Amino acid sequence: MKNAVTLDERRAALFQAGAEVSRKVSSILDPERLLSETVDVICDEFGFYYAGVFLVDETNEWAVLHAGRGKPGAAMLAEGHRLRINGPSMIGAATGRADALIALDVGEEPVHFKNPHLPNTRSEMALPLKVGDKVIGALTVQSVEEAAFSDDDITALQAMADQLAIAIDNSRLYDRVYNLLDQLSRRTRLLQAAAHVGRDVTSILDLDELLNNAVDIICDAYDFYYAGVFLVDGADSAGSSGEWAVLRAGRGEAGAAMLAVEHKLKVGGHSMIGTAVAQRKARIALDVGEEPVHFKNPYLPSTRSEMALPLIVRDDVIGAVTVQSVEEAAFSDYDITSLQAMADQLAVAINNARLLKELESAHAELVRTKTFEAIATATIEAIHWIGNKALPISASVGLLRGDLERLSVADPDLVESMREDLAMIDDSARLIVSVQEHLIGPAREEKPRPTMVDDVVKDAAVAMDIPVDIISYTVAPDLPLVVADTTQLSRAFGYVLENALEAMTGADEQHIAVDVAPTDDGGFVAVRIADTGPGIPEEKLDKIWATFYTTKGAQHAGLGLSACLQILKQIDGRVSAVNLPAGGAMIELLIPAFDGSLPTGKLPTAKSILLIDDDDAWSRFVEAALTAAGNTVTRSEGRVDPVTFDLVLVDDMLEAGNSQTVLKQLSTAGEGHKTLVVVSSLRVERVMELMQLGVRDVLLKPYTTAELAKVVA
Amino acid sequence: MTEETRILLVDDEKLVRRSMEKTLLRAGLDVETAESAGVGLSMFKDAQKNDEPFDIAILDLNMPNLEGQEDSDAGLKLLSVLLEVDADLPIVVLTAFDDVARAKEAVARGAHAYFVKGREAGLLEIVNNIINE
Numbered sequence: 009m010k011n012a013v014t015l016d017e018r019r020a021a022l023f024q025a026g027a028e029v030s031r032k033v034s035s036i037l038d039p040e041r042l043l044s045e046t047v048d049v050i051c052d053e054f055g056f057y058y059a060g061v062f063l064v065d066e067t068n069e070w071a072v073l074h075a076g077r078g079k080p081g082a083a084m085l086a087e088g089h090r091l092r093i094n095g096p097s098m099i100g101a102a103t104g105r106a107d108a109l110i111a112l113d114v115g116e117e118p119v120h121f122k123n124p125h126l127p128n129t130r131s132e133m134a135l136p137l138k139v140g141d142k143v144i145g146a147l148t149v150q151s152v153e154e155a156a157f158s159d160d161d162i163t164a165l166q167a168m169a170d171q172l173a174i175a176i177d178n179s180r181l182y183d184r185v186y187n188l189l190d191q192l193s194r195r196t197r198l199l200q201a202a203a204h205v206g207r208d209v210t211s212i213l214d215l216d217e218l219l220n221n222a223v224d225i226i227c228d229a230y231d232f233y234y235a236g237v238f239l240v241d242g243a244d245s246a247g248s249s250g251e252w253a254v255l256r257a258g259r260g261e262a263g264a265a266m267l268a269v270e271h272k273l274k275v276g277g278h279s280m281i282g283t284a285v286a287q288r289k290a291r292i293a294l295d296v297g298e299e300p301v302h303f304k305n306p307y308l309p310s311t312r313s314e315m316a317l318p319l320i321v322r323d324d325v326i327g328a329v330t331v332q333s334v335e336e337a338a339f340s341d342y343d344i345t346s347l348q349a350m351a352d353q354l355a356v357a358i359n360n361a362r363l364l365k366e367l368e369s370a371h372a373e374l375v376r377t378k379t380f381e382a383i384a385t386a387t388i389e390a391i392h393w394i395g396n397k398a399l400p401i402s403a404s405v406g407l408l409r410g411d412l413e414r415l416s417v418a419d420p421d422l423v424e425s426m427r428e429d430l431a432m433i434d435d436s437a438r439l440i441v442s443v444q445e446h447l448i449g450p451a452r453e454e455k456p457r458p459t460m461v462d463d464v465v466k467d468a469a470v471a472m473d474i475p476v477d478i479i480s481y482t483v484a485p486d487l488p489l490v491v492a493d494t495t496q497l498s499r500a501f502g503y504v505l506e507n508a509l510e511a512m513t514g515a516d517e518q519h520i521a522v523d524v525a526p527t528d529d530g531g532f533v534a535v536r537i538a539d540t541g542p543g544i545p546e547e548k549l550d551k552i553w554a555t556f557y558t559t560k561g562a563q564h565a566g567l568g569l570s571a572c573l574q575i576l577k578q579i580d581g582r583v584s585a586v587n588l589p590a591g592g593a594m595i596e597l598l599i600p601a602f603d604g605s606l607p608t609g610k611l612p613t614a615k616s617i618l619l620i621d622d623d624d625a626w627s628r629f630v631e632a633a634l635t636a637a638g639n640t641v642t643r644s645e646g647r648v649d650p651v652t653f654d655l656v657l658v659d660d661m662l663e664a665g666n667s668q669t670v671l672k673q674l675s676t677a678g679e680g681h682k683t684l685v686v687v688s689s690l691r692v693e694r695v696m697e698l699m700q701l702g703v704r705d706v707l708l709k710p711y712t713t714a715e716l717a718k719v720v721a
Numbered sequence: 722m723t724e725e726t727r728i729l730l731v732d733d734e735k736l737v738r739r740s741m742e743k744t745l746l747r748a749g750l751d752v753e754t755a756e757s758a759g760v761g762l763s764m765f766k767d768a769q770k771n772d773e774p775f776d777i778a779i780l781d782l783n784m785p786n787l788e789g790q791e792d793s794d795a796g797l798k799l800l801s802v803l804l805e806v807d808a809d810l811p812i813v814v815l816t817a818f819d820d821v822a823r824a825k826e827a828v829a830r831g832a833h834a835y836f837v838k839g840r841e842a843g844l845l846e847i848v849n850n851i852i853n854e
Contacts, residue, residue, distance in 0.1 A: 399838050400740030407743055690821040696835040699828040706825065 019164055025053035026168030033172065039179040043075035046172060050149060051077050057152045058126055060084070061137070062091065062099050063145035063176070069093055071103045071146055080125035102134035102146040108162045108169075109134045112155040131156035135166055137173035144173055191342060198346035201229035206353030215361040219257035222354055226331060227259050230347075233334045234259045234308055236266070237319075238273065238281050239327035239358070253281050253328060262307040280316035284328045290344045290351075291316045294337045313338035317351035321359040329354060369550075376553050376573065395444025401437035405430050456579055458489040458602040459497065460711050461533050462524045463626045467661040467688040467709075468501035469522075474509065476663055478518050483625075484525035489606075490533050490599040492579045494708060497599070498689030500575040500583075503568035504537050504595045511541030511593060526601060532581070533601055538594040543587040552585060572597075609717025611637035616652060617720070618642050620670055621659035626709065630657065633713050634720070655720060656683040659709070660698065668701075675702045684719060686710070726852055727768070729775040730754045731761035731799065732815065733784035741779070741844060748845055757785040758792075758799040765803060777851055778803055779836070781815045782823055797826055804831050811851045813844075 032049050036042040047059040060081060062071035073089040075081065091097040094104030102109050111132045123129070129150040137145040147169050151157070157165075208225045212218040219237050226235040238253035255271040257263065273279040276286035284291050293314045305311070311332040319327040329351050333339070339347075408430055412423050462483045469479055490497075505520065512518045523536040544552060553573045569585075576583045582598040617639050621627035631641045642653070645662070656674060660667045667685065674683050680702030686709040687694065698706045710716040728745055732738040733756050745752045753768075753775075755761035761780070768774050780803075782796035792798070800812055811833040816824040824835055834847045 396734060396838075397736065399734075400736045403740040403744055403844075407740075407747065410747065692816055692821045692824050692835075693837055695821050696816070696824050696828060696837075699825060700834070 019160060022054070022161055022164035023167070025050075026164055026171070028053050029168050030171040030175070034175050036175070037179050037182045039176065039183055040074070042175060042179050046175075047075045047077045047081065050147075050168075054149065056149050057128060058148075058150040060148045061145060061172075061176075062103070062148070063137075064093065064103060064143060065090070071099050074145075080123075083125050098132060098134035099146045099148055102136045103143050106136045106138060106141075106143050108136065108166055110157045110159065110162065112157065126150060128152045130154040133157045133161070133165060135162075135169040137169055137176065139173050139177045144176060147172065195342065195346055198230070198343060199349060202346055202350035202353060204229045205350045206357075209354055209357040210360070212357070213361055213364050215358065215365050218357055218361045222329075222357070223257045223259040223263060226329070226350065226354075229350075230331065232259075232331050233310060234262060234330075234332040236263060236330045237327060237354070237358075238285075238330070239319075240275060240285060240325065241272070251275060253285050256327070265307050280314060281328045281330055284316035284318045285325050288318050288320060288325050290318065290348055292339050292341070292344070294339065308332060310334045312336040315339045315343070315347060317344075317348055319351055319355035319358060321355050326355060326358060326362075372550050376550075376570075377577070395441055398437045398440040398444075402434055402441075405434040405437070455493050456491045457493070457715070458606060458712050459492050459494050460487075460626055460629070461490045461492070461497070461535060461599055462487060463624065463709070463711070464492075464494050464497050464688045465501045465522055465524065465535055465537075466624065466663075468498045469505055469520075470661040470663060471498070471689065471691075471694075472502060472505055472509075474505060474520065479520045479522065482521070482523045482525075487524060487625075488526055488530070488533060489602040489711060491602045492581075492599055495689045495691075496575045496578070500572045500597065501535070501537075503572040504597070507568055507595070508537060508539035508541065508593075511539050511544075513541075515541055527598065531601060532598040535597045535599065536594055537597075538588060538592055540592045543591060544585060544593045546587070549585055549587070553583075569595075606712050607714035609712075609714035611639070611713065611717050612720060613638040615639045615654045615720075616642070618644060618653040618656045620644050620656065620662075620667065622663045626711070627659065629711075630716060633716055653682065657720070658683060658685045658703075660685050660687045660694070660706075671698065671701045671703060680704065686719065725751050726777065726848075727751045727753070727773065727775045728848070729761060729765055729768075729778045731756075731758065731779070731784070731796075732781040733757055734781070737781075737838070744845060745848065748848070750848070758795040759785070759788070761799060762802060765806065769806070774807070775810070777811050777813065777848060779813045779815065779848075782820070782827060793823070797823065797830060800827060800830055800832060811854075813847055813851070 029046065029049050033042055033046050036045060043061045047061060050056060050059040056077075058077045058080060060076040061074050063074050064070070065072050069092065070090045071093055073081075073084050073091075076084050076089075091099045094100055098109050098111055101107075112130075130153055131151040133149050135147045135149070136143050137147055149165065205222070205225050209218060209222050212221055219239075222237055223235040226232065236258040237256050239256045240250050241252045241254050251274070252272040253275055255263075255266050255273075258266050258271075273282045275282050277283075280291045280293055294312070312335055313333040314330060315332075316328050316330050318325050319329060331347065409427070412426055412430075415423050462481070466481065508520050512520075517540045519540050521536075521538045523538070524533065526533050552569050569583075573583055576597060576599070580600050583595065585593055585595045588594050611634060615634075617634055619627060619630055619634075619641055621630075621643070622645055623643075627643065631643060634641045645664075656679060658667050658670060658674075662670075671680075671683065671685065674680055681704050683703040685698050685703050685706045687706060688709045690706075690708060695706045707719050708715075710719045728750050730738060730741055730745070730752055731754070732741070735756070738754050738756065742752050742754050753764060755764050761778075765775060765778070778800075780796045780799055783793050784795050785792065796814060800814065803810055803812060812831070813834045813836055814824070814827040814832045815836050815838055816827070827835065833851060836844055836847060
């Protein structure tokens with residue numbers, strides 16, 4: 009009876025201890041803390057020597073020790089102590105069979121593993137931890153007393169173990185839910201940031217402003233160390249070459265430094281940006297040093313994680329955005345979706361700004377054209393009329409000046425004042441006349457023909473008396489002919505050269521560099537005229553082509569460049585202006601290349617011909633053509649003895665000046681009737697001067713054999 | 722030439738005509754003006770008849786022709802007719818800055834000198850050169 013009472017009391021005490029364990033551990037949600045506290049509570053409440061909790065691993069092959077009492081526990085945890093399920097250990101058996109086992113007087117129990125960390129164990133009980141039918145682990149409790157446990161104790165301790173199993177399961181579930189929530193909240197945060205970036209960037213319509221602000225908006229929204237936007241070259245204009253991803257905006261000083269060195273990365277190269285663009289996929293590099301595709305960027309030494317996201321609009325990759333963090337492993341694959349959402353928003357915003365820019369420039373182009381057309385068609389008659397009416401003004405001013413000479417003794421101050429007024433009237437009259445000429449000139453009927461454009465530009469410079477030491481020419485070899493009316497083209501070059509000369513007034517260095525070369529596609533010959541002036545203010549680059557627009561003050565009618573534009577438009581050419589990085593402005597004229605077959609003509613034969621010209625492309629052409637036809641051609645750059653020649657051909661524009669001296673010699677020698685003067689531009693005054701020197705004729709310079717045949721016929 | 726050099730000025734632009742007339746008058750020249758090729762030709766012929774022939778003719782190239790119609794070649798036609806009447810008559814033509822072909826034609830037909838409208842400097846010089854030849 010005493011034994012029975014004792015048994016009941018012991019069972020009650022065990023239940024009591026079990027309940028106490030359950031109460032103490034059920035509120036712990038962190039799984040590791042739950043287990044480590046459990047072993048202590050069990051030992052304290054039951055007075056055991058040792059307790060340990062094993063959990064079944066993912067493979068279902070091992071029971072792995074997750075908590076153990078005291079130093080032995082810590083040592084075994086450090087060793088990664090584990091026991092095979094169904095293996096020859098009590099834990100192995102308990103987890104394998106889902107039943108509790110007791111071993112008493114331990115040395116004699118065959119299933120017990122003699123554990124060197126627990127030398128004092130004399131009794132052990134292994135209790136499966138079960139949730140429903142599933143064994144999630146096992147609990148071992150050990151005592152230094154021999155025969156410390158009886159079968160009757162199993163029920164009480166298993167009840168405690170069952171409670172423990174539920175608590176473990178709950179905490180794991182909590183952990184999983186917590187992780188899930190954590191992930192969800194990160195994704196929500198990233199998507200919110202994406203929405204924020206999207207909202208902020210789509211409201212900016214100016215492309216440059218958008219790019220500059222986007223990197224700050226991204227860094228602020230995500231708390232990134234750095235962000236940079238690359239655009240595939242040409243992506244913000246037509247004619248993308250797509251070879252490079254060019255940095256267009258970068259955060260902070262690092263960004264400014266990289267922009268200053270025009271940082272760019274090869275599309276399809278080894279950089280993350282290059283790869284992201286080429287593969288149209290986001291790329292992540294963590295602990296950056298070890299990622300093979302990462303470009304070790306000296307401007308961003310603190311980067312430990314980087315993500316490169318392609319900027320895709322419909323099917324086009326227009327660039328990529330890089331985001332960088334100072335934290336290692338700052339990005340996971342889960343982040344790609346939300347950050348790509350941000351990049352997609354940015355891509356749309358960039359595309360919109362780009363389209364708007366294109367639309368604006370198309371609109372500006374339209375305005376330019378329409379402005380000129382309106383003036384050139386509707387107003388030209390009026391201007392012509394006004395111009396004609398202004399013609400006598402200067403003559404009248406001249407008369408009044410003469411009258412004033414006689415008055416000057418009477419009242420010198422009044423006369424001086426009147427003289428000033430007359431000067432103003434005279435200037436105004438001349439301006440009106442010059443406007444008339446600028447406007448009517450380009451409107452004149454065109455006679456396009458195959459033309460040596462380099463010859464025309466040189467002649468234009470000579471006609472303007474531009475000193476040879478301030479102008480230089482670079483002409484590509486084998487330059488194709490262009491198609492243009494040479495008088496008009498010469499006028500266009502004249503306007504551009506005049507513009508360059510005026511821009512350089514007062515500049516320390518005065519030089520005009522003329523470069524003539526075919527465009528890559530061969531469709532045009534580009535004539536680029538660069539000066540060393542102060543350049544054109546950026547905001548005015550588009551306006552200089554508008555009629556009556558001038559950057560040079562009221563004394564200029566502002567018609568030269570607009571007339572130039574009109575002339576180029578008439579021949580399906582193009583003209584544009586840029587400022588050069590080294591200073592100065594460059595105007596580029598694209599003139600359509602001649603792509604037909606050249607007309608031929610029958611040249612005279614067996615004539616003796618004197619050709620007076622500089623040694624240039626045109627004179628070489630004429631000499632070769634006439635010689636090939638069986639004529640004797642003598643070249644001279646000035647001195648003449650024409651008596652022995654049948655024909656004298658003179659280029660009016662000689663680098664040393666015009667041909668006046670030579671022609672006077674010819675005229676004096678009575679050889680004018682043999683003399684043909686050729687010009688690339690027919691200007692009435694010069695033609696009349698030449699005609700009056702007694703030459704046979706003044707003709708447009710022939711640039712083809714057919715034209716040459718007509719000239720020398 | 723005589724002291725009283727007689728000049729016939731033919732231009733349909735009234736102001737241009739008057740302006741040039743004044744310039745020439747002040748230089749002490751005897752100037753008569755006509756506003757069309759037809760009027761100019763009859764004045765020229767009358768002057769010859771009255772034994773007061775003109776010594777120099779200054780002709781605009783673009784004005785009403787001998788039949789009174791607007792004709793871009795009226796000046797050229799008048800030039801030829803005048804030279805038929807008096808082959809040695811020095812003729813100065815007024816040309817527009819952009820009318821190279823007609824200016825060349827005028828010289829080819831025998832014009833002595835030319836004068837570009839709007840670039841008046843030198844009109845007197847041209848006339849004086851002719852007088853002093």
